[in-house]
Amino acid sequence: MTEKSATLSRRSTFGLFVGAAAFISAPKAFAAPAVLKGAGDIRRVHLSNPRTSDKLNCVYWVEGEYIPEAKAEIDFILRDWRENLVIDYDLRALDILAATYRLLDTNEPLSVVSGYRSPVTNALLRKRSRGVARDSYHTKGMAIDIQMKSRSAVQIRRAAHRIDAGGVGGYRTFTHIDSGPVRSWGRA
Secondary structure, eight states: OOOSSSSSOOOOOHHHHHHHHHHHHHHHSSOOOSSTTTTTTTEEEEETTTEEEEEEEEEEEEETTTOOHHHHHHHHTTTTTTTTTTEEOOOHHHHHHHHHHHHOSSSSSSEEEEEEOOHHHHHHHHHHOOTTTTGGGGGGTOEEEEOOOSSSSHHHHHHHHHHHHEEEOOOOOOOOESSSEEEEEEOO
16 A cells, blocks of 8 residues: 555545435446445445544445545545555455444444554554554554444444454454454453
């Protein structure tokens, strides 16, 4: 995955909804099966990043097709805010995130604790905490740490476990999800 500067122009979220609505209403010969439990025929994310004040609520996948403009917006909100770097996030990580969000049955956004981390940022965080992996999936655009006000870390973790895909880490105040091998760790 390549890094690119976060100088992407911010696209209108409204435009993404209009494009997605037009795509949804277009007739399809067949509907692609959902790859993940709970993913559905559309996949959406509702994210907020308190460190950057960015917010995003969009459909990024419709019946087997990813929407490039929506994907670019997701990549932007998950950027390494310390280094101001945007990467091409792993689609499977986003699909696991979307399926987890859908199972939580809420309209509250997922608050991004940590998305992409450049190697420089990851090294900085490793100096501060023993809990930061040297070869973290965050540095590969394959992991997202999330939390919510209306759902506990345990509730989010349970929803992520139901997906039965990737890694799920339980921490006191947030939940880690990634698109690596299926595994789990941490608090109940």
